[in-house]
Amino acid sequence: MAEVLVVAEASAAAGVKKVTLEMLTAARTIGSPSVVVFGDEPFADKLGEHGAERVYLAGAADIDDFLVAPKATVLADLIRRVRPAAVLLASTQEGKEIAGRLAVKLDSGLLTDAVAVAPDGTATQAVFAGQVIVTARVRRGVPLITLRPNSLTPSPAPATPVVEPLAVAVTDADRLARVTERVVERKGARPELTEASIVVSGGRGVGSADSFALVEELADLLGGAVGASRAAVDSGFYPHQFQVGQTGKTVSPQLYVALGISGAIQHRAGMQTSKTIVAVNKDPEAPIFELADFGVVGDLFKVVPQAADEIRKRA
Amino acid sequence: MNIVVLVKQVPDSGGDRRLTADGTTDRSGGNVLNEMDEYAVEEALRLQAAHGGTVTLLTMGPETAVEALRKALAMGPDAAVHVIDDALPGSCAVATSKVLAAALRTLDADLVIAGAESTDGRVQVMPHMLAERLGIAALTGARKVTVDGSALTIERQTDGGYEVVTAATPAVVSVWDTINDPRYPSFKGIMAAKKKPVRRLSLADLGIAPGEVGVAGASSEVLAHDRRPARSAGATVADEGAGGVRLVEYLTAEKFV
Numbered sequence: 001m002a003e004v005l006v007v008a009e010a011s012a013a014a015g016v017k018k019v020t021l022e023m024l025t026a027a028r029t030i031g032s033p034s035v036v037v038f039g040d041e042p043f044a045d046k047l048g049e050h051g052a053e054r055v056y057l058a059g060a061a062d063i064d065d066f067l068v069a070p071k072a073t074v075l076a077d078l079i080r081r082v083r084p085a086a087v088l089l090a091s092t093q094e095g096k097e098i099a100g101r102l103a104v105k106l107d108s109g110l111l112t113d114a115v116a117v118a119p120d121g122t123a124t125q126a127v128f129a130g131q132v133i134v135t136a137r138v139r140r141g142v143p144l145i146t147l148r149p150n151s152l153t154p155s156p157a158p159a160t161p162v163v164e165p166l167a168v169a170v171t172d173a174d175r176l177a178r179v180t181e182r183v184v185e186r187k188g189a190r191p192e193l194t195e196a197s198i199v200v201s202g203g204r205g206v207g208s209a210d211s212f213a214l215v216e217e218l219a220d221l222l223g224g225a226v227g228a229s230r231a232a233v234d235s236g237f238y239p240h241q242f243q244v245g246q247t248g249k250t251v252s253p254q255l256y257v258a259l260g261i262s263g264a265i266q267h268r269a270g271m272q273t274s275k276t277i278v279a280v281n282k283d284p285e286a287p288i289f290e291l292a293d294f295g296v297v298g299d300l301f302k303v304v305p306q307a308a309d310e311i312r313k314r315a
Numbered sequence: 316m317n318i319v320v321l322v323k324q325v326p327d328s329g330g331d332r333r334l335t336a337d338g339t340t341d342r343s344g345g346n347v348l349n350e351m352d353e354y355a356v357e358e359a360l361r362l363q364a365a366h367g368g369t370v371t372l373l374t375m376g377p378e379t380a381v382e383a384l385r386k387a388l389a390m391g392p393d394a395a396v397h398v399i400d401d402a403l404p405g406s407c408a409v410a411t412s413k414v415l416a417a418a419l420r421t422l423d424a425d426l427v428i429a430g431a432e433s434t435d436g437r438v439q440v441m442p443h444m445l446a447e448r449l450g451i452a453a454l455t456g457a458r459k460v461t462v463d464g465s466a467l468t469i470e471r472q473t474d475g476g477y478e479v480v481t482a483a484t485p486a487v488v489s490v491w492d493t494i495n496d497p498r499y500p501s502f503k504g505i506m507a508a509k510k511k512p513v514r515r516l517s518l519a520d521l522g523i524a525p526g527e528v529g530v531a532g533a534s535s536e537v538l539a540h541d542r543r544p545a546r547s548a549g550a551t552v553a554d555e556g557a558g559g560v561r562l563v564e565y566l567t568a569e570k571f572v
């Protein structure tokens with residue numbers, strides 16, 4: 001069976017991200033999955049649980065000090081050597097950037113934002129904010145496909161991967177953009193926005209940065225991540241990296257809770273593929289209710305604290 | 316410092332966006348300047364104000380793309396270059412990067428500024444594809460850019476905070492909408508934009524064969540496309556004192572609690 005390369009999203013701090021297991025699950029339908037891990041820890045057990053037959057370990061301090069260019073060089077060398085049937089990357093900024101460089105290096109076709117991949121390597125993509133579903137295939141080179149997190153459920157398939165260290169030959173051209181500082185502004189126990197199976201978002205209706213504590217409280221009670229509309233971000237209620245929508249993150253959780261969000265088309269662009277949508281808004285005409293599976297017309301400052309109490313009661 | 320800003324005309328995301336029968340983006344409806352590119356233009360103008368030099372816009376697109384160029388020119392750039400050719404419609408990202416890189420080679424830029432992503436494709440690949448082709452640095456997703464001689468420094472937002480990235484020019488930088496507040500064109504700016512030079516380049520001018528681009532040269536193809544049925548509205552309840560409890564009852568029934 002042909003080899004399929006999965007480029008892991010994994011780090012010593014975060015472990016193996018769920019999207020990596022989703023990619024492995026998709027890769028198994030195409031061929032024999034190998035995972036490329038950048039770093040010193042091969043995560044062989046975790047990757048093996050989901051069917052990784054091989055782990056290529058590319059560990060070199062040189063890789064982390066630069067943006068994606070060294071990773072693309074390492075991957076291009078490996079792809080030329082093993083000629084995989086397809087390469088799967090996560091549809092994150094980094095995953096897409098690496099894929100873009102690979103597409104140029106290998107003159108290969110690139111399909112981004114896939115929500116499903118078929119055994120023949122064709123991909124299903126959600127475009128125009130999920131309004132249109134496209135089936136596409138790569139016509140040239142090695143199919144490079146980026147998979148959107150939360151698109152499928154990872155399923156285990158135990159294997160014992162062979163771990164193969166990769167010789168890393170990074171060129172001067174890969175060392176042009178140097179990361180000189182990494183600043184952590186927030187860390188917390190909450191799941192990452194694009195990977196979370198529950199997202200609770202607040203909009204302008206939340207009214208202030210302080211009141212976002214209400215959104216955070218509900219998110220924590222549900223074990224979810226916190227998101228925000230652009231109006232909430234622009235008003236300084238919540239940081240930009242949590243913005244959901246056309247110019248923010250695309251999320252596709254099992255449950256999306258919109259609090260004080262009107263549901264503008266640009267906001268929908270980032271959340272309308274969520275499985276279940278719930279909204280609280282005091283305006284019965286708010287467009288968010290057009291796509292909500294369940295809506296409460298009311299003041300979020302009354303509804304949300306009551307809901308939080310009720311969840312605590314049931315816990 | 317000579318700056319080239321990449322701008323793209325895209326279908327209005329507030330409208331009803333479609334693909335044509337052959338699977339390429341339908342550009343016949345309402346089109347706008349890609350919003351993120353306004354931030355790129357603004358950043359270029361600010362750097363020009365501080366460091367001098369020229370700001371030139373570059374786009375690849377159909378005849379209507381000149382509207383996006385004029386709109387961006389009204390903000391203040393000096394000139395624009397429009398790559399236009401009958402063979403270009405339907406080009407994939409790989410081919411687009413080939414064309415834009417060829418055009419950039421003729422422009423001698425110290426700095427290329429792009430939007431972080433276009434609202435039609437949302438692929439976020441162009442800056443790195445161009446850097447790869449031109450052999451220069453790509454610093455993507457900037458929320459702050461500083462230039463000191465040939466030293467370039469950006470702050471880029473990450474999920475947990477930010478990173479500082481440095482490179483020497485020439486380089487490609489892409490910017491998010493957190494970087495600045497784009498100016499509104501003045502009436503004078505709009506009038507002046509009408510007279511600013513827009514140079515047209517064809518594929519022949521760039522030495523690229525028609526077969527390498529467009530639908531014919533695309534590295535991927537759409538096999539089928541379908542509009543997703545609109546989501547239908549579910550139940551709504553008015554809060555008459557027990558809205559929070561109703562909400563949790565629903566979440567419990569759906570097994571989220």
Ligand SMILES: Cc1cc2nc3c(=O)[nH]c(=O)nc-3n(C[C@H](O)[C@H](O)[C@H](O)COP(=O)(O)OP(=O)(O)OC[C@H]3O[C@@H](n4cnc5c(N)ncnc54)[C@H](O)[C@@H]3O)c2cc1C
Nearest residue numbers: 203204205229230231245246247260261262266267282300
């Ligand atoms: C090119 C472009 C890109 C954009 N990208 C994005 C994007 O990525 N993400 C995004 O979100 N938006 C984006 N927008 C902006 C978008 O058009 C909307 O302006 C934005 O989503 C509105 O945010 P909101 O729903 O929080 O605010 P509003 O539209 O002001 O809605 C606030 C809602 O809160 C309700 N409310 C107020 N008080 C209460 C209360 N006490 N209890 C309950 N409900 C209350 C109101 O009834 C109202 O419906 C973009 C716009 C453009 C033009």
Ligand SMILES: Nc1ncnc2c1ncn2[C@@H]1O[C@H](COP(=O)(O)O)[C@@H](O)[C@H]1O
Nearest residue numbers: 321374375429430432433438439440441
């Ligand atoms: N056809 C084009 N002409 C000019 N600039 C483009 C074109 N396509 C993409 N870009 C630039 O690249 C950025 C990222 O686009 P994308 O990779 O398509 O998401 C855009 O914000 C533009 O600045």
